[in-house]
Amino acid sequence: MNLMNSEKPAAPPPDTNKAAPPPPEVGSASRTAAATTRRAGTNERSRAEARDVDFFYGDFHALKKINLLVYDRRITALIGPSGCGKSTFLRTLNRMNDLIEGARLEGSVTIDGQDIYAPSVDPAELRKRVGMVFQRPNPFPMSIFDNVAYGPRIHGLNNKKTLGEIVERSLKQAALWDEVKDKVKQSALALSGGQQQRLCIARVLAVEPEIVLMDEPASALDPNSTYRIEELMQEIKADYTIVLVTHNMQQAARVSDYTGFFLKGELMEFGATEMIFTTPEKKATEDYIRGRFG
Numbered sequence: 001m002n003l004m005n006s007e008k009p010a011a012p013p014p015d016t017n018k019a020a021p022p023p024p025e026v027g028s029a030s031r032t033a034a035a036t037t038r039r040a041g042t043n044e045r046s047r048a049e050a051r052d053v054d055f056f057y058g059d060f061h062a063l064k065k066i067n068l069l070v071y072d073r074r075i076t077a078l079i080g081p082s083g084c085g086k087s088t089f090l091r092t093l094n095r096m097n098d099l100i101e102g103a104r105l106e107g108s109v110t111i112d113g114q115d116i117y118a119p120s121v122d123p124a125e126l127r128k129r130v131g132m133v134f135q136r137p138n139p140f141p142m143s144i145f146d147n148v149a150y151g152p153r154i155h156g157l158n159n160k161k162t163l164g165e166i167v168e169r170s171l172k173q174a175a176l177w178d179e180v181k182d183k184v185k186q187s188a189l190a191l192s193g194g195q196q197q198r199l200c201i202a203r204v205l206a207v208e209p210e211i212v213l214m215d216e217p218a219s220a221l222d223p224n225s226t227y228r229i230e231e232l233m234q235e236i237k238a239d240y241t242i243v244l245v246t247h248n249m250q251q252a253a254r255v256s257d258y259t260g261f262f263l264k265g266e267l268m269e270f271g272a273t274e275m276i277f278t279t280p281e282k283k284a285t286e287d288y289i290r291g292r293f294g
Contacts, residue, residue, distance in 0.1 A: 024277060024289070044074065046071055048109070048110065050107065050109050052108070054106040055085075055103070057103050066107070068089075070093075071257070072241050074257040074258060075237050075258070080263055080268075081263070081293065085264075091213075093109065095123045096132065133215070136220045138200060142187070142188065143184065144187075148167040149163045151203060166206050167202075170206040175231070176202060201232065205236070212242050218248070226251070244256060261282075
């Protein structure tokens with residue numbers, strides 16, 4: 001299988017007698033997860049939980065009774081066609097939707113048993129615990145060093161030596177240090193697209209989050225940069241819990257341990273990635289994975 005392929009499988013014509021394409025090959029990480037779970041039953045530790053979550057943008061009902069567990073130090077992929085609610089759900093995990101006027105949530109979202117929508121929870125502190133990497137690289141118009149040091153500084157850390165150690169550690173975690181160690185004072189905007197995205201990951205890691213949310217982090221990148229991001233996800237999951245939104249079925253199959261399939265605001269199916277991609281319980285899941293729609 002070509003790991004460099006980042007394109008979503010093309011859907012066959014609606015009127016065809018050809019056999020559907022096989023589902024994407026599943027990586028070893030998800031086979032390990034499959035050994036401990038058939039669907040949502042598992043002996044792994046959950047880090048976050050959504051329980052009966054409904055989400056509204058004004059009158060629009062975007063998420064409908066979502067129940068989902070996010071497992072500790074695992075990669076959970078959220079898949080589904082555009083507009084299905086997967087990115088909306090991702091943003092409920094660090095309350096980014098709070099910034100949208102008229103948005104509201106019903107139900108509960110907890111991290112380590114704490115209701116993150118409780119009045120006592122400071123959203124800024126929550127977003128330190130639950131970092132986010134966006135679809136397109138968004139480095140600040142400042143040096144590489146200052147980009148990575150930005151988070152620690154706004155949280156009150158100004159010791160030059162400590163900041164230098166954090167910047168180096170974070171860039172190493174993001175597999176970028178060797179490429180930029182001699183030019184950390186140069187503008188981050190001079191980096192390539194793939195390097196900028198890894199810089200944004202380093203910026204998130206600099207504040208030592210517990211959970212990292214990734215909203216299609218490789219969709220705007222070339223195949224080689226996509227491969228580097230996927231390798232990076234596998235490396236950092238030893239220390240971080242990752243939730244990934246992706247339209248790329250091959251990517252979900254390669255990197256994730258668990259997969260949730262969203263459709264029209266509902267979580268249709270959730271479980272170990274190998275099970276979802278090889279023996280899904282819902283016909284809609286199979287049709288989407290095989291490229292029959294979406």
